[in-house]
Amino acid sequence: MASHLSTYIPSLPSNLRSMDTRTASLATIGTLTALTSAYIVRDYNQWVSFGSGGTHPTPSGYWRMTKLRWRAYWSGDDMRDPAPLFNVDGPQFLRGDLPQRKGNRPQILARTMPQRQKPEALTPTVKDRLHAIPAKYCNEHPDILTLDLSKTEGRSTDAIYAKPDLPGRHPSAKDKILGDEIAHVHPAENSLHVWLSGPDAKMVVEKGWGERFPLSAMGMCHPSLVMVYAPKSTEDVDVIEEIVKAGVGYLTGVQI
Known part of the structure; x- marks a missing residue:
């Protein structure tokens, strides 16, 4: 029955389907960008408030410390291991x-x-x-x-x-x-x-x-x-x- 009825229901034009897909993708990218930006701002402010470890408390200093953070993370070295x-x-x-x-x-x-x-x-x-x-x-x-x-x-x-x-x-x-x-x-x-x-x-x-x-x-x-x-x-x-x-x-x- 459903397959029979489908012959009477016009499908969406292909250009409209593409627009829906692009809109969803843009919305997802926008959400991820907003969440990432909010995290970076929060992390940066926390980094400055706890002391920058002798590095200038600027975005370039934060980027330098972030690269060290990634390096330490991927090394897998446990600082509690003597x-x-x-x-x-x-x-x-x-x-x-x-x-x-x-x-x-x-x-x-x-x-x-x-x-x-x-x-x-x-x-x-x-x-x-x-x-x-x-x-x-x-x-x-x-x-x-x-x-x-x-x-x-x-x-x-x-x-x-x-x-x-x-x-x-x-x-x-x-x-x-x-x-x-x-x-x-x-x-x-x-x-x-x-x-x-x-x-x-x-x-x-x-x-x-x-x-x-x-x-x-x-x-x-x-x-x-x-x-x-x-x-x-x-x-x-x-x-x-x-x-x-x-x-x-x-x-x-x-x-x-």
Whole structure:
């Protein structure tokens, strides 16, 4: 019956069918373009708000960081795997074993640079003590340390620097990008970057206190620069201070 009736119903002209197909295709492309544009704008604004990792917060800087992000993604390298640090040179400055960090590791924001975790609420006491670390150690040890704005973070936060040409500095503690910078705290979400010796960096990653730095994994800077997660308690800050002191020892040769 249906096939019989179809002989009485005129079909659409071929040009109208083509117009419908083109309209649908254009609508799909338009929707995808709008969604992609909205994602890029949101991602760009988030990238700027969390710190641009020392790169100029401009569209060209964002494009540069996006290419690094793709490169890191396709490498499949797990920044929480300490295995690449097994043969990294340097003495150990951490005093004894670190305790295992309690709880799950934080969620890391989906980008390579800047390397940041999802923000977690801190008490004012914990936050104030954490952010006081750079000034504290530089004031206590002016013979070996200097406080200045972080070059690796685009001068957006304070950093601990080793004074140059200290005689006790380990020969492996050299890097053209990191220079003399030992550690800094990120204002947006309270994580840190700390430059450690290979054995100390390995222990930090193994015990769950941090993870490797993506550009280090790509061979672009020293392999034992690590991201240390934000503390949750004053006890966590105690451990973080030991980690920072280990970085000071590596770059100055002085155990503090």
